Amino acid sequence: MTGTRVLVLNSGSSSLKYQLLDMRDSSRLAAGLVERIGEQTSRLKHTPLAAGGDAREADGPIADHDAALKAVAQELARDGLGLDSPDLAAIGHRVVHGGMFFTEPTVIDDAVIAEIERLIPVAPLHNPANLTGIRTARALRPDLPQVAVFDTAFHTTMPESAARYAIDPRIADRHRIRRYGFHGTSHAYVSRATAELLGKAPEDVNVIVLHLGNGASASAVRGGRCVDTSMGLTPLEGLVMGTRSGDLDPAVIFHLARVGGMSMDEIDTLLNKRSGLFGLCGDNDMREIRRRIDEGDEAAALAFDIYVHRLKKYIGAYYAVLGTVDAVAFTAGVGENAAPVREAAVAGLEGLGLAVDPGRNAVRGDRPRIVSPDAARVAVAVVPTDEELEIATQTYALVGKNT
Known part of the structure; x- marks a missing residue:
């Protein structure tokens, strides 16, 4: 080559x-x-x-x-x-x-x-x-x-206990229904970069990665390998997102069809394009939502609280999945730039060793950085993602190997 x-x-x-x-x-x-x-x-x-x-x-x-x-x-x-x-x-x-x-x-x-x-x-x-x-x-x-x-490749290391839905496996296999996960190039890059930030090898680190953009997902990464992630068969499952609902009772779909008289296409549009932050308050830009909160807007405040509540639930769940956690890494547009989201997401989790230093958390930058106090048991990090570099790196390594 x-x-x-x-x-x-x-x-x-x-x-x-x-x-x-x-x-x-x-x-x-x-x-x-x-x-x-x-x-x-x-x-x-x-x-x-x-x-x-x-x-x-x-x-x-x-x-x-x-x-x-x-x-x-x-x-x-x-x-x-x-x-x-x-x-x-x-x-x-x-x-x-x-x-x-x-x-x-x-x-x-x-x-x-x-x-x-x-x-x-x-x-x-x-x-x-x-x-x-x-x-x-x-x-x-x-x-x-x-x-x-x-996007799905990084998540194929999930054990069957995390990847399978609790439905008839014959039906699931026939229709390829399982939890695949997405944003995999970002989760791979950020988990590895977080280990580097800590001065450790990826195989020696457990990381919870929070990719928070208009689309949002969380992953539990043990020793460089994904063991759970929030998105499932499609990118709809999991966290509250810009326009997607994330987790909800599947029976909501039946109810909307039977009682609400909505078609499958209408429900699909509702959950993917008119839900999440946008559905809750009419905005899917976290900067605008924070501005409205500062002006006393109750709908924006509730949307923010619902967003953070779901995020906090996943942090706790993935802490339990991993057993021990070395770092929680925030990335993507909201994760990298919205200090109030990071602060609210770990607030009250001091018992798990999580906290942010207000001064560090307020500083903006384009380099990986720690925003937790020096004495924190678990590092809270901001790690800018680079999916294009990850794709280029994997591509170049593979082409070099085959030449």
Whole structure:
């Protein structure tokens, strides 16, 4: 393998996020986003990070993902980073659902694509978009190794006692119903970075990772391996999120259908897009919710309390699962930036060795840091996630191994 660059692609149904990294030092050479693909109002925003240049934006119709990736290639070429460069070693693709079949990063071939297709029924919103990006990139660079890195892979180490639902296993197996978990690249990266922050090896550390963005999930990581996580068959289970309900009694669905007269599609939309913080108070931006709380808004205050209550329950549950905990790590947009969330989440848990230092917790930064007092039995950490770097690292390691 002569190249040292990896292009990371994250394909959504109408978007394409990308980063180009040089794996000699994990530096970012370029990054960008194409959004509203297929519309007349498409937009491409490209930032040449290596050159330190200003971001470039272009508006206009981009018909499909093929056109989007070709537009990205043109922008990269303007910076001397074209996709035809011999320095490009591989393309790494984020794939949301790998089921139980994919437990590690995988070089993409026709058989891999067929298996990702077979998983579409359990990931109807994500896997088709991921496949579109894969097919587009393979058509553009058929000679280049392409690697799928799966959100679910990190969680495949969960024991059956954590991964199984308590339903007839024959029915569960027939329909691939089990707890898969998501945000796996983030949980893998943050748990490892937390161990490094503590000056220990990952295999010597137990960490509760709290990935708190618009989508939110928790994981219990024992010695570098996930033993439980809050999301399940889909990303709907678990914590209160920006627009998703998280945990609720399954009979709520029956009640809404039978008594409320709602269709399955209407219920799906309610729980995934009109619940969570947004459903409770009309906002899913934690900054706006905190502003409203400061102004005495009761709906915002209740939404915050429900959010924190669920978060605290999962901290306690995963403490019990792990037995001993070395650190609780907050990450993603809310976890990294919302000091009041971190403070409220561990308030009253001093008996478990958890606390934050108000001064440390209030400091903002883009580096991993400890925000608990020096004497705390369990470290409370803020660890910025880096899913793109994790995907690039796994991709580069796999391609190097196979060459």
